[in-house]
Amino acid sequence: xxxxxxxxxxxxxxxxxxxxxxxxxxxxxxxxxxxxxxxxxxxxxxxxxxxxxxxxxxxxxxxxxxxxxxxxxxxxxxxxxxxxxxxxxxxxxxxxxxxxxxxxxxxxxxxxxxxxxxxxxxxxxxxxxxxxxxxxxxxxxxxxxxxxxxxxxxxxxxxxxxxxxxxxxxxxxxxxxxxxxxxxxxxxxxxxxxxxxxxxxxxxxxxxxxxxxxxxxxxxxxxxxxxxxxxxxxxxxxxxxxxxxxxxxxxxxxxxxxxxxxxxxxxxxxxxxxxxxxxxxxxxxxxxxxxxxxxxxxxxxxxxxxxxxxxxxxxxxxxxxxxxxxxxxxxxxxxxxxxxxxxxxxxxxxxxxxxxxxxxxxxxxxxxxxxxxxxxxxxxxxxxxxxxxxxxxxxxxxxxxxxxxxxxxxxxxxxxxxxxxxxxxxxxxxxxxxxxxxxxxxxxxxxxxxxxxxxxxxxxxxxxxxxxxxxxxxxxxxxxxxxxxxxxxxxxxxxxxxxxxxxxxxxxxxxxxxxxxxxxxxxxxxxxxxxxxxxxxxxxxxxxxxxxxxxxxxxxxxxxxxxxxxxxxxxxxxxx
Amino acid sequence: xxxxxxxxxxxxxxxxxxxxxxxxxxxxxxxxxxxxxxxxxxxxxxxxxxxxxxxxxxxxxxxxxxxxxxxxxxxxxxxxxxxxxxxxxxxxxxxxxxxxxxxxxxxxxxxx
Numbered sequence: 001x002x003x004x005x006x007x008x009x010x011x012x013x014x015x016x017x018x019x020x021x022x023x024x025x026x027x028x029x030x031x032x033x034x035x036x037x038x039x040x041x042x043x044x045x046x047x048x049x050x051x052x053x054x055x056x057x058x059x060x061x062x063x064x065x066x067x068x069x070x071x072x073x074x075x076x077x078x079x080x081x082x083x084x085x086x087x088x089x090x091x092x093x094x095x096x097x098x099x100x101x102x103x104x105x106x107x108x109x110x111x112x113x114x115x116x117x118x119x120x121x122x123x124x125x126x127x128x129x130x131x132x133x134x135x136x137x138x139x140x141x142x143x144x145x146x147x148x149x150x151x152x153x154x155x156x157x158x159x160x161x162x163x164x165x166x167x168x169x170x171x172x173x174x175x176x177x178x179x180x181x182x183x184x185x186x187x188x189x190x191x192x193x194x195x196x197x198x199x200x201x202x203x204x205x206x207x208x209x210x211x212x213x214x215x216x217x218x219x220x221x222x223x224x225x226x227x228x229x230x231x232x233x234x235x236x237x238x239x240x241x242x243x244x245x246x247x248x249x250x251x252x253x254x255x256x257x258x259x260x261x262x263x264x265x266x267x268x269x270x271x272x273x274x275x276x277x278x279x280x281x282x283x284x285x286x287x288x289x290x291x292x293x294x295x296x297x298x299x300x301x302x303x304x305x306x307x308x309x310x311x312x313x314x315x316x317x318x319x320x321x322x323x324x325x326x327x328x329x330x331x332x333x334x335x336x337x338x339x340x341x342x343x344x345x346x347x348x349x350x351x352x353x354x355x356x357x358x359x360x361x362x363x364x365x366x367x368x369x370x371x372x373x374x375x376x377x378x379x380x381x382x383x384x385x386x387x388x389x390x391x392x393x394x395x396x397x398x399x400x401x402x403x404x405x406x407x408x409x410x411x412x413x414x415x416x417x418x419x420x421x422x423x424x425x426x427x428x429x430x431x432x433x434x435x436x437x438x439x440x441x442x443x444x445x446x447x448x449x450x451x452x453x454x455x456x457x458x459x460x461x462x463x464x465x466x467x468x469x470x471x472x473x474x475x476x477x478x479x480x481x482x483x484x485x486x487x488x489x490x491x492x493x494x495x496x497x498x499x500x501x502x503x504x505x506x507x508x509x510x511x512x513x514x515x516x517x518x519x520x521x522x523x524x525x526x527x528x529x530x531x532x533x534x535x536x537x538x539x540x541x542x543x544x545x546x547x548x549x550x551x552x553x554x555x556x557x558x559x560x561x562x563x564x565x566x567x568x569x570x571x572x573x574x575x576x
Numbered sequence: 577x578x579x580x581x582x583x584x585x586x587x588x589x590x591x592x593x594x595x596x597x598x599x600x601x602x603x604x605x606x607x608x609x610x611x612x613x614x615x616x617x618x619x620x621x622x623x624x625x626x627x628x629x630x631x632x633x634x635x636x637x638x639x640x641x642x643x644x645x646x647x648x649x650x651x652x653x654x655x656x657x658x659x660x661x662x663x664x665x666x667x668x669x670x671x672x673x674x675x676x677x678x679x680x681x682x683x684x685x686x687x688x
Contacts, residue, residue: 556610
């Protein structure tokens with residue numbers, strides 16, 4: 001095949017091969033064949049075997065066999081400095097790279113001796129991770145194999161020092177690109193939970209410190225690759241960011257209903273990759289620290305004894321800096337164990353062990369209506385501030401919030417309509433709950449405020465036009481099974497239905513106008529305690545969207561209206 | 577050419593925008609602003625604590641116009657922003673030496 005025809009051929013494969021793994025395998029084999037032909041052209045006149053001691057190897061997506069139609073080519077010409085002639089290396093490199101450039105194909109290329117491969121991998125962590133997937137394409141197989149083995153051996157022997165750097169690089173990337181699961185226009189490759197993090201999981205497994213999960217994780221990575229492939233088809237470019245404008249077209253390519261479904265798929269996959277990365281990093285760090293702490297196997301008088309576990313709650317133990325589930329009495333965990341470990345994690349700051357997740361998924365739900373103990377644990381979790389966010393992510397991976405809260409599935413991974421939002425609906429709800437902690441001592445019923453925060457956008461579901469009114473209608477069916485009383489449910493209903501009124505009226509109508517103030521006092525049914533919770537909910541909601549959404553300017557307007565309403569209600573009794 | 581700047585109450589923005597659009601004004605710049613005029617700030621008491629609200633939220637609206645439209649545009653803004661209460665704001669006009677439309681390079685009245 002003419003190299004000029006390579007991109008159109010790959011695009012045709014991408015358009016006509018619906019199954020992701022098959023598509024990527026076909027693309028990879030087509031590119032490999034083209035490169036082999038090119039190598040043949042570059043070396044077949046070589047009477048003196050000047051290509052001896054050289055090999056063309058693939059790294060990056062081609063090396064891993066998951067290339068997309070518009071992915072660039074990551075190629076490395078590796079040579080044995082004791083065998084290959086430097087002039088011949090340069091000559092063959094030119095014969096390889098120029099035709100690729102001339103064909104307009106993006107090429108990331110390098111020429112390195114075996115020693116240089118090791119040197120680059122030892123000081124450039126991104127290059128090292130890339131080189132872990134070296135795959136021989138053409139030329140001297142032994143040279144390619146020696147390069148790959150040397151880089152892998154170095155990676156394993158230096159894992160202790162490199163793991164920290166690897167984790168730091170992931171954190172820097174997250175700060176720069178955000179989280180793939182929640183962004184309106186996510187970078188599928190670079191954002192946290194994206195394809196770059198999937199590579200880190202492979203790199204961690206290659207260190208032999210720990211294995212990584214398979215099954216659901218592999219499915220999640222395949223989903224992200226499918227989205228990337230679809231972006232390539234729609235844009236015709238080597239792009240990794242899903243722009244809002246392309247979302248519906250990408251949905252068509254992926255044979256999904258609409259752009260919202262694409263976003264939901266990305267969110268679910270991104271959450272899984274993020275979760276697995278955290279778990280795998282912790283496991284690897286634990287191995288490096290020699291199982292530090294209480295889980296370490298003790299050797300007493302030459303005999304090994306079982307690790308000492310510290311019980312932090314019934315059935316919940318601390319193990320190597322994580323919370324795990326102890327074997328239950330009678331072989332079955334009680335239905336409160338998930339709430340118990342979640343509350344303990346939120347309170348202690350210790351993460352929930354990855355091994356606990358499948359067990360939590362399989363435990364029975366608390367009997368309805370929930371007992372006061374179950375509600376107490378739930379409220380401990382909700383009132384834990386920013387610690388709630390990570391714990392909730394683990395619960396989500398175990399599928400528990402959708403089982404506990406009727407209607408939660410409708411907002412799970414659901415994209416927002418307003419561009420001011422930066423998270424999916426479910427994540428936004430949790431962010432707002434975490435912010436109500438600041439108001440714990442400032443309102444009469446912190447529990448009511450937390451529940452209202454948890455459900456204020458629950459009405460953002462398919463088929464509901466006014467999410468405030470529709471959400472308020474869903475409140476009883478969610479809170480009654482949790483055992484909350486009629487008064488709490490009624491108050492949460494008011495707050496959910498009216499959660500936008502302060503900010504809407506303050507910015508569009510005269511906050512000093514008695515008629516406008518009356519609208520607010522009527523909305524809170526003449527109750528000062530509800531008004532104060534509404535003010536808290538307004539700030540928690542808006543501030544979770546970022547500094548642009550909750551400015552001092554907006555706060556002053558809201559406060560003017562709030563104080564006006566407060567003055568009107570000042571002589572009235574509080575509470576219901 | 578003139579630059580008309582108006583400081584108005586936030587809740588009058590929609591009315592002013594509609595009035596300017598009806599008057600044929602095609603572009604404007606709107607920003608959040610804070611300040612006070614003769615009304616100064618005021619004090620609120622909440623849960624026993626006293627809060628001084630010295631900078632009042634306002635909207636700053638800027639419109640570039642041709643000289644001949646000056647009186648008409650300031651009139652439209654004043655009328656639409658008017659509530660008769662303290663804090664309704666101000667409108668002022670300053671001369672503009674030159675205007676360039678960045679996309680096309682047009683200058684002067686053609687760039688408005």
